[in-house]
Amino acid sequence: MTNVILIAVCVLGAIGLIAALVLWGTAKKFAVKEDPRIGQVQEALPGANCGGCGFPGCGGMAAACVKAADHGSLEGLSCPVGGQECMNKVAAILGMEAAVSAPKVAVVRCNGTCENRPRVVEYDGVKNCRIANTTAQGETGCQYGCLGCGDCVAACQFGAIKINPATGLPEVDRTKCTACGACAKACPRTIIEIRQVDEQKQGMVVTCMNKDKGAVANKVCAASCIGCGKCKNVCGAEAITVENNLSYIDAEKCISCRACEEACPKACIIMLGEPRKEIKKPAAPAAKPAASSAAAPAAQNTAPAAKSTNTRPYDKPIEVKFDAPLLPSQQFMLAGTVDLVKGESKSESAEVKDYDFTAPLPVSQQILLGLKTKNA
Numbered sequence: 328m329t330n331v332i333l334i335a336v337c338v339l340g341a342i343g344l345i346a347a348l349v350l351w352g353t354a355k356k357f358a359v360k361e362d363p364r365i366g367q368v369q370e371a372l373p374g375a376n377c378g379g380c381g382f383p384g385c386g387g388m389a390a391a392c393v394k395a396a397d398h399g400s401l402e403g404l405s406c407p408v409g410g411q412e413c414m415n416k417v418a419a420i421l422g423m424e425a426a427v428s429a430p431k432v433a434v435v436r437c438n439g440t441c442e443n444r445p446r447v448v449e450y451d452g453v454k455n456c457r458i459a460n461t462t463a464q465g466e467t468g469c470q471y472g473c474l475g476c477g478d479c480v481a482a483c484q485f486g487a488i489k490i491n492p493a494t495g496l497p498e499v500d501r502t503k504c505t506a507c508g509a510c511a512k513a514c515p516r517t518i519i520e521i522r523q524v525d526e527q528k529q530g531m532v533v534t535c536m537n538k539d540k541g542a543v544a545n546k547v548c549a550a551s552c553i554g555c556g557k558c559k560n561v562c563g564a565e566a567i568t569v570e571n572n573l574s575y576i577d578a579e580k581c582i583s584c585r586a587c588e589e590a591c592p593k594a595c596i597i598m599l600g601e602p603r604k605e606i607k608k609p610a611a612p613a614a615k616p617a618a619s620s621a622a623a624p625a626a627q628n629t630a631p632a633a634k635s636t637n638t639r640p641y642d643k644p645i646e647v648k649f650d651a652p653l654l655p656s657q658q659f660m661l662a663g664t665v666d667l668v669k670g671e672s673k674s675e676s677a678e679v680k681d682y683d684f685t686a687p688l689p690v691s692q693q694i695l696l697g698l699k700t701k702n703a
Contacts, residue, residue, distance in 0.1 A: 364396075364420060365389045371416040372406060377484060379407040379507030396421040407431065408485075408505040429523045431506035433488065433499050437518045438534040438595055438603075439472035440494040443550040460515040468547035471536040473497065473518055479510035501528040501600065523578040524599065531576050531583055533558075535595045538571040545593075552595050558587035 369389035376384040382391055388406065395401050401421070405428045406413045418425035446466040450459055456478040459465060465474050475495045479488050487503035488510055490496070497510075497519075511519040516536065524530040533552060537544040541553030554572035566580035567587060574596070576587070588596045597603050 362393050364393050367420050368392050368417050371413065371420060373408045373413060375408045375484065375505075375507070377408060377505075377507040377509060379505065379509070380405065392417055392421065396423055400426075402426050407507045410505075430526065430528055431521050432501050432504045432524050432528050432599070433506060433508075433510050434520050434522045434532050434599065435473065435497050435499060435518060436520055436532065436534050436536050437471075437473040437496060438550040438597075439467060439469055439548050440496060440550070444469055444472060444548040456513070457515045469537060469544075469551070471516060471518070471538060472548065474516065478513040478515070479519055482509040482513035484509065504528075525583070527600070529583070529598060529600045530578055531581050531585065531587065531596060531598055533574050533576055533596050535573065535593075538573050540572050544572070550593055550595050553593060555592065557590040557592065558596055561586045561590045 365386075366389075369385055372385040372388060374385050378384070380388045380391075382388045388404070392401060392404055395404055401414070401418060401423055403426075404414075405426075406417075410430075411425070411428065414425040414428070444467045447468055448463075448466055450463060450466050452459060452462060454476045456474045456476040459474045459476055464470050465472070473496050475490060475497075477490050477497070479497050480490060484507070485503050485505055487500045487505070488497050489500075491498050499510075501524075506521050508521050511517070511521055518536050520532075522530060522532060535544075535548075535550065535552040537548065537551045539547075541555065544551035545553055552573050554569055554574065556569050556574075558574050559567040559569050563584065563586070564580050564582045566577045566582070568575050568577070574587075576596070583598065585598060588598060594603065
């Protein structure tokens with residue numbers, strides 16, 4: 328019995344050894360050699376695996392950098408989290424020079440605060456922007472503005488965005504924002520944009536996404552862009568375009584002269600990091616000057632005369648002429664205020680001639696009856 332067990336163990340061991348040798352030989356023959364620079368570059372990257380670079384994690388970014396280096400250029404590759412300093416380290420490992428990339432930051436293109444964009448309904452569903460956008464328009468009349476459920480806040484790994492309870496809108500901390508784009512991808516209405524800014528992370532931006540015509544947009548939000556084009560007319564850098572009733576500023580062309588901010592009547596163009604200006608409201612009509620005390624007695628004396636000389640046809644008896652027989656429904660409308668028939672028959676076929684009305688005839692009745700006044 329013991330011999331049988333030993334034989335079985337030896338056979339199984341021999342099979343395992345042969346299988347191991349076969350697998351080792353196969354692995355050696357079909358092994359994929361990895362460039363050691365990929366590991367070095369990956370160690371230089373921040374390891375956030377946010378996908379802001381456009382690749383699936385830092386490993387994919389490292390492989391892309393090594394491949395680009397073999398072709399002689401790192402242009403178009405940048406790590407939004409590590410920034411320029413990180414890309415300089417990567418370039419040094421690969422023996423190249425990193426291209427200087429302009430800083431970027433996430434911008435919320437909506438100013439539909441509780442004051443500017445009043446709530447018309449109450450959303451009682453799941454507090455999720457994608458669900459709210461799919462099942463309803465939101466709590467306001469604007470179908471382009473922020474829903475305020477906080478999907479962008481949940482998507483940010485760096486704590487750079489939060490909802491302001493006073494305004495109901497997300498706010499971006501520019502010092503923490505890495506421009507990874509996670510918040511922009513999470514927003515179902517694409518109101519968050521990754522924009523190029525200057526060294527102080529400032530720049531001009533239109534904080535509105537409403538593409539309705541000006542009158543419609545103005546009804547749902549006091550701070551909406553109305554597509555008037557005043558900002559475009561004053562822009563000397565030709566950085567502003569107006570399409571679909573909405574202005575847009577090209578960050579690469581903008582020189583931050585702030586002329587568009589001054590020209591905007593709705594204060595929806597702002598400089599990032601600067602206090603927002605108040606919305607320009609139309610001036611109240613000038614009050615009519617009060618009549619002097621000397622002219623008051625004269626006005627009182629002439630009041631009765633003014634009433635007697637009123638030329639409105641429905642304030643005094645008028646003589647009218649019917650071009651067609653008066654229908655029973657028309658006779659009923661005027662019954663009780665005038666004498667319609669003057670002793671003639673009230674039949675539907677009676678010919679109606681000229682009559683003098685002894686009571687005021689409203690304009691609506693004149694229009695309905697087709698009356699032609701002789702002394703109007």
